[in-house]
Amino acid sequence: MAATELTISSKIYSSWSLRGWLLCRLAGLRVTEKMVALENLENRAELLLLTPSVLVPRLTHEGASVWDTLAIAEYLHELYPNAGMYPKDRIARAHCRSVSGEIHSGFANLRSALPMNLKVRHKKFPIFSGAKPDIERVEAIWTECLGSYGGPWLFGDSPTVADAMFAPVVQRFLTYAVKLQGPAAAYCDTVNSWDLMREWIDDARKEPDEVEELDVEF
Template sequence: MPVAELTISSKTYSSWSLRGWLLCRLAGLEVREKMVEQENPENRAELLLLTPSVLVPRLTHERASVWDTLAIAEYLHELYPEAGMYPKDRIARAHCRSVSGEIHSGFANLRSALPMNLKVRHERFPIFSGAKPDIERVEAIWTECLETYGGPWLFGEKPTVADAMFAPVAQRFLTYAVPLSANSAAYSETINSWGLMREWIDDARREADEVAELDVEF
């Protein structure tokens, strides 16, 4: 029986829910999933990618209630340090926290221009010029990490919190056929082939299309 509950929203559109779920799986914590109502105003704000500061995802575990993906990551790392959610090396661990925090708090143009949608693939998609610096910054982060730690994950041979945080970005790049360097494209495919990612995508494809349209400004 799961000892924890993870409140999430749409698996098709919700990048923050995906991050929270991946973090729980990285920690080895079995959770019962609780879906919030699509009409919930806070949930719609999250689906519209307006803010990460909503109460979804929320992890409820042993009388603790934890929301915000980075708070969930730190909580799980504190409970399950043996899971290796962060690198063992202090310098690499600081780097991992830094890039995870950066994607968590920034990249607003990227979020609005390329909303997550796991049910579609575009062969061509016009990318808002304001999103291009965000894309370039993501690629710079990935390049530095992959070259420093040897890949195939951002911090070496195993996925970490950083990979969970960047997973929705990699999926966006695949969905919208964003032109990428060879290394970035390979990393996006590593994320796409990740067993946990495939499990989430399969669930998303079975999900009812309750959100007919997202009023995202492009």
């Protein structure tokens, strides 16, 4: 049987790779990580988080090739329905899918203004005004979910697809010292302390820096 592989790019910068990896781990699926070369322009665009449409991350599993983080989430949920990737309750499950889809397809200003970089922590950072509505919307989503389902995760006492989708946003907020209040700030602490997140960050810190070689402005 062919090995189960997850094709990813940089662990320092790639939010999409992080999401795909977290989803596999949430499902209980162990994968062999395959790193893509960064010479290709599409790979470089993905590295800089400018688009979710390139074919990274890509899960190769038992003859199937699945790319795009939401497609990977649905594929894994179909295979492992008891893994808890989505809430059991129908209404909560619909809510989880909705907020996961929202962060997947929107928030372009946040992405460009606050690119993920797991090797940096700014004490202060000027936030582009266009990104502020995105930040406010993320905080509103988190506050609503935590209030509705009791926390400490967005949909209750264990992480779901939504937490995997928002994990890179948490890291952006921590990197650029985005000020959050109450439940949203506590949620950042929860995600940053997640054992899977710490494992990814530890690996990221071992990677060489790449952004200075890329001819793209944030």
